[in-house]
Amino acid sequence: MSRAKVCRLTVDRVVYIDYxxxxxxxxxxxxxxxxxxxxxxxxxxxxxxxxxxxxxLAREAALLPFCAD
Structure with a gap:
């Protein structure tokens, strides 16, 4: 039986994720x-x-690609 996955963002107490x-x-x-x-x-x-x-939002701002080639 595998371990339950833990949300890294909850552990780090992230309140806002910036694009x-x-x-x-x-x-x-x-x-x-x-x-x-x-x-x-x-x-x-x-x-x-x-x-x-x-x-x-990051895709719209051209920080991340919509699809990788």
Whole structure:
């Protein structure tokens, strides 16, 4: 039986995920540019919603690619 995944953002007491923090966002995006689901990353529902918004804003601001080539 595998261990339950723990939300790293909850452990670090993250209140706001900034869309300009590319180093953090890259951990939650595949090499093809797709957002990794929370069942794989272990992110809580609240933080997963914040991550989705931040990643989509970063894509619009051209900080992250929409899809990797």
């Amino acid at each position: 300009k923090d590319i180093n953090l966002l890259k951990h939650y995006v595949t090499e093809r540019g797709k957002i990794i689901p929370s069942r794989i990353t272990g992110a809580s529902a609240k933080h997963q919603r914040m991550l989705n918004r931040a990643i989509k």
